[in-house]
Amino acid sequence: MIGLDGLETTIVRAMLDAGELPNLARLRSSGGHAAVATTTPAQTPVAWSTFATGTNPGGHGIFDFIRRDPRTYLPDLAFNRYESRGPFLPPRAVNLRRGQPVWEVLSRAGVESTVIRCPVTFPPDEIHGQVLSGMGVPDLRGGLGTPSFYTTCPGAAPRESENLPRLQPRGDGTIDTVVIGPRHPRQRTDLTCEITLVPRPESRSLVVRSAGVPGELTVGQGKWSDWLRVKFKVGLLQSVSGLVRFHLVRLEPELELYASPVNFDVEAPPFPLSHPADYARELAQEVGLFHSTGMVEDHTGLNNERISENAFLDQCETAWREREAMMLHGLERLQEGLLFCLFDTPDRVQHLFWRFREPDHPANRGRTARPEFARVIEEQYRRGDQVVGQALEFADDETLLVVMSDHGFGSFRRGANLNTILHDLGLLALRDGLKPGPEAGDLLKRVDWQRTRAYAIGLSGIYLNLRGREAEGVVEPDQAHDLEAALCRALSGLVDPETGATAIRRVRPSRSAFSGPFTGEAPELLVDFAPGYRVSWSSSMGGTPAGRFEDNTKKWSGDHIVDPSLVPGVLFMNRPFRAEAPALVDLAPTILEALGVPGGPSLEGRSLVS
Amino acid sequence: MKILVIGLDGAEPERLLGDERLENVRRLMDAGCYGRFEDVGTAGSAAGWTCLETGCDPGADVGTGAAGVAHESSGPAESPETEARAIWDVLARAGRRSVRLGLPLGGLPCSDHGLGLALTLPWPPPPVASESGHDQARRHFALVRQLLQAEEWDDFHFVEPSLNSLYQALHPERDAGRAPQGPEQDAIRDHYQLLDREIGAVLELLTEDTLVLVVSLHDDGGAARDQVPQGGFILACSALPPLGPIGGVRLLDMAPTLLALAGCDIPATMPGRPLATDPRIASPADPSPLDEEELIRERLRGLGYIA
Numbered sequence: 001m002i003g004l005d006g007l008e009t010t011i012v013r014a015m016l017d018a019g020e021l022p023n024l025a026r027l028r029s030s031g032g033h034a035a036v037a038t039t040t041p042a043q044t045p046v047a048w049s050t051f052a053t054g055t056n057p058g059g060h061g062i063f064d065f066i067r068r069d070p071r072t073y074l075p076d077l078a079f080n081r082y083e084s085r086g087p088f089l090p091p092r093a094v095n096l097r098r099g100q101p102v103w104e105v106l107s108r109a110g111v112e113s114t115v116i117r118c119p120v121t122f123p124p125d126e127i128h129g130q131v132l133s134g135m136g137v138p139d140l141r142g143g144l145g146t147p148s149f150y151t152t153c154p155g156a157a158p159r160e161s162e163n164l165p166r167l168q169p170r171g172d173g174t175i176d177t178v179v180i181g182p183r184h185p186r187q188r189t190d191l192t193c194e195i196t197l198v199p200r201p202e203s204r205s206l207v208v209r210s211a212g213v214p215g216e217l218t219v220g221q222g223k224w225s226d227w228l229r230v231k232f233k234v235g236l237l238q239s240v241s242g243l244v245r246f247h248l249v250r251l252e253p254e255l256e257l258y259a260s261p262v263n264f265d266v267e268a269p270p271f272p273l274s275h276p277a278d279y280a281r282e283l284a285q286e287v288g289l290f291h292s293t294g295m296v297e298d299h300t301g302l303n304n305e306r307i308s309e310n311a312f313l314d315q316c317e318t319a320w321r322e323r324e325a326m327m328l329h330g331l332e333r334l335q336e337g338l339l340f341c342l343f344d345t346p347d348r349v350q351h352l353f354w355r356f357r358e359p360d361h362p363a364n365r366g367r368t369a370r371p372e373f374a375r376v377i378e379e380q381y382r383r384g385d386q387v388v389g390q391a392l393e394f395a396d397d398e399t400l401l402v403v404m405s406d407h408g409f410g411s412f413r414r415g416a417n418l419n420t421i422l423h424d425l426g427l428l429a430l431r432d433g434l435k436p437g438p439e440a441g442d443l444l445k446r447v448d449w450q451r452t453r454a455y456a457i458g459l460s461g462i463y464l465n466l467r468g469r470e471a472e473g474v475v476e477p478d479q480a481h482d483l484e485a486a487l488c489r490a491l492s493g494l495v496d497p498e499t500g501a502t503a504i505r506r507v508r509p510s511r512s513a514f515s516g517p518f519t520g521e522a523p524e525l526l527v528d529f530a531p532g533y534r535v536s537w538s539s540s541m542g543g544t545p546a547g548r549f550e551d552n553t554k555k556w557s558g559d560h561i562v563d564p565s566l567v568p569g570v571l572f573m574n575r576p577f578r579a580e581a582p583a584l585v586d587l588a589p590t591i592l593e594a595l596g597v598p599g600g601p602s603l604e605g606r607s608l609v610s
Numbered sequence: 611m612k613i614l615v616i617g618l619d620g621a622e623p624e625r626l627l628g629d630e631r632l633e634n635v636r637r638l639m640d641a642g643c644y645g646r647f648e649d650v651g652t653a654g655s656a657a658g659w660t661c662l663e664t665g666c667d668p669g670a671d672v673g674t675g676a677a678g679v680a681h682e683s684s685g686p687a688e689s690p691e692t693e694a695r696a697i698w699d700v701l702a703r704a705g706r707r708s709v710r711l712g713l714p715l716g717g718l719p720c721s722d723h724g725l726g727l728a729l730t731l732p733w734p735p736p737p738v739a740s741e742s743g744h745d746q747a748r749r750h751f752a753l754v755r756q757l758l759q760a761e762e763w764d765d766f767h768f769v770e771p772s773l774n775s776l777y778q779a780l781h782p783e784r785d786a787g788r789a790p791q792g793p794e795q796d797a798i799r800d801h802y803q804l805l806d807r808e809i810g811a812v813l814e815l816l817t818e819d820t821l822v823l824v825v826s827l828h829d830d831g832g833a834a835r836d837q838v839p840q841g842g843f844i845l846a847c848s849a850l851p852p853l854g855p856i857g858g859v860r861l862l863d864m865a866p867t868l869l870a871l872a873g874c875d876i877p878a879t880m881p882g883r884p885l886a887t888d889p890r891i892a893s894p895a896d897p898s899p900l901d902e903e904e905l906i907r908e909r910l911r912g913l914g915y916i917a
Binding site: 144443540 | 815816818852916
């Protein structure tokens, strides 16, 4: 099974018609091709969790990238959490995806699986076979990727989600600085590793000297370096190892050097990122060191305009090659059982390059037109088609080859400020007489909970401020259904007054979309946005900015968190399959059927190959 | 504050404090202070464990005033100033409950009336072969974990004898100064690592307010070889700063140290110096934790889909 995250059906069809995807065309000829219904909401961790478990989100408990704690109203990552193991031990990572993934069912039947980079597999499932964790693996700092930008420019200020170490050249031109690592677990100060930067203008390169490996690392202007392995001392006797790469943006007139987030060292991770524990090391010895963070492509660097589009695409090609090598390593060893390998890069590229398909996209305002990037997305699809071609070489008559995406893609032009809309409806109030705007802050900090009946945080939902559940809930449980119905009526079909377009197609109760033991953890209401719309940046983090809608001017200009019916995924197989209305819940039963393993009552879908 | 003491009878301090593969031990070392005892008093580990409990060297000359101990009495002390006090006596008067497992209680120069629960193991420990020694340790630690969870305790001391048993069985020639070799060496190395894993499993059960003291006492049959018994310690507590290696500490300093950290008065019968008087320990800087909001922002940094 090959996952090509985010492949959009309309683009795939157009490219198939133009003969630009020969390997997918082969699959279509031998087996078939269909659009596969994605999950509600159409988000990567939700969709792949449904693929893995064969249940709707109510059965696995992943409803969004973000979950919130009703006791504090604060958001957190929905994939995993850390449990204390005591005052003297590092915490334990806990995967928050419940349900039973298909590879566990296979394990119990003695069938081996190799699962490479499926989202929400950190910490990895312990199965008969191998798992390399995917989206959800943090960087060494514990987040999803905090890069560093080094510059000698005196006026530089840190941008979103980045570190900015100040540089002060010495008389000889060398610069002593540090790689910023994790925080000390007790003192909470930054742990650092010293490096010395030695500019070499004559060769347009920079040497990074350190106590790491290698001791001297050279990076050329406009290029990415190899990996540098660095150690951070956690205490007198303990250290943690990480991997970092550099991109030398320029040497003159000011030095600008970008450093990737510090990845877990795949050969010595502080938390297990593979099962068995040494599978990651085995892969590294076979394919070389690789990115371990759950989100490999440095979108922060591009969004912040620290690295160029070309530098980002260079890094994406590295991600493709790493993953290909892992897939081939698995294919060479696959005798029977399941091999799953996900390629995330198409999703990331579409997020950052969608604007080049639409010259009037708000994200292009004030930026130089770059027509050379207009077909980057199609190039990524061709790259994915090459991967399919490699897999086809290994597929014999007894191999079922499935190629799929978890959702499609579209434009993200306008953001909806849900909390502001709720404020306008009188359902959310701010303290101290504040009005929606920058002073309202984020994380719902200035919300007056005693006068608030509904609030939004995360990417897809609206929560009711329920008494008995929320810390300062005011909505009585017996009033909840009426309030939900009122909100559905008020918001469904909501028009953006600036554009005259429908922004919200539909708002519906989550109980109409979900069933299962974890349904109660979902937001009460699901917002299905119309094409071009998504929840705004601020609203996603509990902000209440001014205005109901706003242009999206960030380079993150494509997205998929809209009405799921607008963004189905793609599905190809090398055998004929039931192509009428397949859904992601059908893939787990399909895998089990193909491998002759009975499914269980928790599976909601039907095999596509029976 | 709760006190947990793990005694490793037979553990060589160099090995305990110097083996990088003992991950849980090294975490404790990084979290607190550690070192070799400058003096463990009278030869013989039983005496050493007694000294740990009473802060007195049972073999010392009373006349020197180095330690004044009365021998075992079965009833309450008639003269508190001269009757040796064990840690549990002092804690019991403060309403705290002590549990002892594996301690050589026989011959203790004080009553055991202050003990909440005491379970003894054969002492001195008989020699055992490697697998038996490993099994023995696993059983003992399983019991420790069970008691830690099932019993009410404020002060829990456990002495694990299996390493001493292994040394006796596998390295009887240590009296001659010969180092363990080959399979003996492997078995002993494996046992240290097993003990480290078991310690890790115990650490998982502890709360933030627990002080952990690991003590090793190693006796090479010293009297026969005129060797000085050795010992080492690791002291860690989330309320104490990580001080790293500390010198000049004696075994009989441990009892007053534990009592001082527990907020109790130190009896006059304990001549040792509580480490708590070390200014670095007495007023530790309290690190201000990052608030919850900052931690959340850190966790979500780099997600891409959000601001």
